[in-house]
Amino acid sequence: MTGRKYQPAVPISEMSKMIGVKESTIRKYIKENKIDRRGDNARIKLDKVRDYKAQHKYTRYPSAAIARELGMSYNTLKKYWNFKSKDEIATEFGKAAAYVQGTLEDTISSVAYDVDTILQSIHTLYMKGLDKFDADLTYGKGTFYKGKNMFLEPPKGGLFDMYPKNCPLTKDVQALSILPTDKFDLKFNSVIADPPHHIQKKGTKGDNNYNMLDSYDDICKAYRTISQIAIHTIKAHGIFVLTAPALMNADESILEKIKAYIADHFKILDIFILVDKNIPKKIAPTEEQPRSYKSHSYFLVFEKREKPWGD
């Protein structure tokens, strides 16, 4: 059973027939991968109700007969009938499975509303018992290590930033520039990086924010440098966690750019979607970032290939 086979929008019994895998194997997969099946089931019901409304162009209040037809209780029907886009589906582990189509691959993903949940999941699923990354390439203010349930230790001796002087822990943070971008020094088993995500023109309010760069090209350049460092410092089968914005220029998503930078050296293991419930107005879509920051960002998890592709 692989992530590719799991179908979040299909009931388990149907999924079993569809993909030719036993129901018990699917249930085991759900448990091991901490997939929030309760959230998935809620979305299946919501889809059913929305499809029904759309097909029947039904605007009146729902009836008990419709509930029977859809195989759910009247209260459940009412709940999803009146579901607004701002309503949230209750999730069991605070994360839910979904497909992100047209991104790096049609990988199964987890949706969460906070960084802690995502880091915790990455830790459980991919960190092989380690309690810290070997290196953080963009330490910044160190918020990854300050969450409410934070369990991750900051990697002593492995803290880097482009601007170490701006980091509160200045003396422990080293300049990113000491890491190689063109020769190999394979010393890390696990690396995390959280490059700047937003565009803000120089001279405008907020342009001194460490999460802002001046143009889409500058953001791509930052990703290119970080990718080169990962390629040259992470050992075979090591883990690389990279955050990315839901950012596009006119015809390309930054995820495609990232793929072009690293696919020869890394394979994608997972994509986590961080949903931002409160997007500040200043980063709402603009002419320069037309589809820009769509109230979510990504935590991409990669594994270093044994050998580069094509070697």
Ligand SMILES: C[S@@+](CC[C@H](N)C(=O)[O-])C[C@H]1O[C@@H](n2cnc3c(N)ncnc32)[C@H](O)[C@@H]1O
């Ligand atoms: C989103 S913040 C990192 C937040 C960090 N995870 C934290 O918890 O505070 C982006 C970081 O990238 C660094 N940075 C700025 N420009 C960069 C560039 N061109 N290349 C790489 N890193 C850059 C910033 O100094 C900042 O620490």
